[in-house]
Amino acid sequence: MSRLIVISNRVSAPKAKSAAGAQGGLAVALSAALRENRGIWFGWSGNETEQYEGKLDMQRHDGVTTVTIDLERQDIDEYYNGYANRTLWPLFHYRIDLAEYERTFGSGYERVNELFAEAAAPLIEPDDLVWIHDYHMIPLGKMLRDRGIKNRIGFFLHIPWPPTRLFVSLPYHERLVRTMLDYDVIGFQTQEWLESFVHYIEKELGGTVDADGTVHCEGKTVLARAFPIGVDFDEFTAATKSPEAKAAHDQLKASSLDKKVLIGVDRLDYSKGVEERFHGYERFLTRNPDQREDVVLLQIAPPSRGEVHTYREIRERLETLSGHINGAFAEVDWVPIRYVNQGYPRAALAGLYRASAIALITPLRDGMNLVAKEYVAAQDPDDPGVLILSRFAGAALQLKDALLINPYSNDEIAEAIAQALAMPLAERKRRWQSMYENVRDEDVIWWRHDFVDALKG
Ligand SMILES: O=P(O)(O)OC[C@H]1O[C@H](O[C@H]2O[C@H](CO)[C@@H](O)[C@H](O)[C@H]2O)[C@H](O)[C@@H](O)[C@@H]1O
Numbered sequence: 033m034s035r036l037i038v039i040s041n042r043v044s045a046p047k048a049k050s051a052a053g054a055q056g057g058l059a060v061a062l063s064a065a066l067r068e069n070r071g072i073w074f075g076w077s078g079n080e081t082e083q084y085e086g087k088l089d090m091q092r093h094d095g096v097t098t099v100t101i102d103l104e105r106q107d108i109d110e111y112y113n114g115y116a117n118r119t120l121w122p123l124f125h126y127r128i129d130l131a132e133y134e135r136t137f138g139s140g141y142e143r144v145n146e147l148f149a150e151a152a153a154p155l156i157e158p159d160d161l162v163w164i165h166d167y168h169m170i171p172l173g174k175m176l177r178d179r180g181i182k183n184r185i186g187f188f189l190h191i192p193w194p195p196t197r198l199f200v201s202l203p204y205h206e207r208l209v210r211t212m213l214d215y216d217v218i219g220f221q222t223q224e225w226l227e228s229f230v231h232y233i234e235k236e237l238g239g240t241v242d243a244d245g246t247v248h249c250e251g252k253t254v255l256a257r258a259f260p261i262g263v264d265f266d267e268f269t270a271a272t273k274s275p276e277a278k279a280a281h282d283q284l285k286a287s288s289l290d291k292k293v294l295i296g297v298d299r300l301d302y303s304k305g306v307e308e309r310f311h312g313y314e315r316f317l318t319r320n321p322d323q324r325e326d327v328v329l330l331q332i333a334p335p336s337r338g339e340v341h342t343y344r345e346i347r348e349r350l351e352t353l354s355g356h357i358n359g360a361f362a363e364v365d366w367v368p369i370r371y372v373n374q375g376y377p378r379a380a381l382a383g384l385y386r387a388s389a390i391a392l393i394t395p396l397r398d399g400m401n402l403v404a405k406e407y408v409a410a411q412d413p414d415d416p417g418v419l420i421l422s423r424f425a426g427a428a429l430q431l432k433d434a435l436l437i438n439p440y441s442n443d444e445i446a447e448a449i450a451q452a453l454a455m456p457l458a459e460r461k462r463r464w465q466s467m468y469e470n471v472r473d474e475d476v477i478w479w480r481h482d483f484v485d486a487l488k489g
């Protein structure tokens with residue numbers, strides 16, 4: 033059996049610097065995918081070093097071998113905070129108003145990718161399959177090829193791919209995409225992002241794409257397909273039965289008494305639409321004074337990427353807005369929003385999801401959104417909650433029985449909350465059942481097999 037070499041910015045190493053929840057879905061999904069596979073997970077430790085001297089830190093934890101490197105301050109600033117999170121992240125989430133095109137970010141990004149290639153290449157043996165993840169590492173495959181790596185190499189993008197008319201605002205966009213032609217397989221979360229990529233290849237690079245997704249461009253051939261990521265269903269289902277889940281469930285139930293809890297769980301990121309969500313909830317409270325005290329919104333928002341100013345700004349705006357809404361509507365014994373800036377272990381989240389009558393998941397744009405799938409997986413089959421989901425999350429293409437809303441519309445959010453609160457049990461069960469089957473069948477193991485099979489060719 034071939035070994036799997038996974039390379040991503042973030043690894044779920046025991047020593048990686050990250051609070052519970054701050055790592056997001058990628059780390060969660062990959063540790064699940066690697067646990068049963070002989071192989072290596074290579075990436076950044078999350079730590080800073082005074083001077084990088086090529087030192088690798090190797091550890092075995094929870095059945096996964098991880099190899100990490102530390103990065104220098106300038107590399108972290110230009111590659112991670114800079115090009116990855118100030119240039120590509122906003123652009124790929126359709127926010128060209130927030131994207132910053134600094135030349136030093138681009139050169140830092142290429143420099144760190146070269147550094148990853150230099151450190152990872154010696155770990156790769158002839159039969160290994162190499163699987164590179166996400167927007168931090170788009171050119172890494174080509175840099176490995178430049179070092180003589182002939183193995184099958186796949187790339188999976190966890191975030192959206194933007195429409196061509198937005199993407200071309202990126203300086204040197206052709207140079208970035210050309211590096212992708214050295215992969216054997218390129219995976220996207222949904223058909224929609226795949227279509228945008230194909231459109232770019234055809235219109236900007238003059239390539240052609242066959243019906244099965246084989247791209248022919250500038251003398252190279254690569255398979256491009258959608259592979260929607262799932263949750264670790266078995267692990268998550270087991271977590272819902274854990275003492276930690278029960279404690280969190282009981283605590284939330286006891287503290288909310290007869291009120292219906294609406295829950296939101298998101299890294300503190302402007303792409304998650306939490307500000308718009310609060311406005312939609314405020315509209316619901318304004319329009320439905322008789323139902324106000326029947327509900328409470330629990331928003332869990334662990335801070336993320338705090339060295340990037342747009343993230344500090346969204347944090348400040350949410351503090352102000354939640355304070356404003358609570359000030360305007362609260363009573364002596366009730367506040368409308370419980371806004372919590374800390375992360376929770378997923379077992380605790382499982383209990384919180386189950387205790388919540390509604391999940392309010394309203395990203396303005398999201399590659400997938402695993403929280404939506406976890407909420408479905410955690411429900412009580414006899415009394416399932418209602419999922420209100422942005423139509424702009426990748427998950428909306430699979431979870432079609434959610435109440436799908438436009439997150440930019442306060443009215444749609446307010447109306448969906450009212451509809452969810454009034455929804456008869458039979459309809460809740462019917463909608464949940466079909467979503468549950470999807471979350472169970474198209475889980476992270478299914479995703480991994482699907483991608484790795486395609487990579488094996
Ligand atoms: O590593 P961070 O900078 O702290 O960010 C956390 C992760 O955020 C992003 O997650 C994406 O991947 C999820 C799983 O496929 C997907 O459900 C979600 O929609 C995406 O936003 C990012 O892509 C990861 O690289 C980060 O590790």
Ligand SMILES: O=c1ccn([C@@H]2O[C@H](COP(=O)(O)OP(=O)(O)O)[C@@H](O)[C@H]2O)c(=O)[nH]1
Pocket residue numbers: 052053054055056057058060297298299332334374375376377378381400401402403404406
């Ligand atoms: O306090 C928290 C908040 C989030 N998460 C996990 O972080 C992941 C978030 O993934 P998602 O795809 O929803 O978004 P991302 O943060 O990757 O953009 C999910 O598995 C959550 O269960 C967590 O463990 N604790």
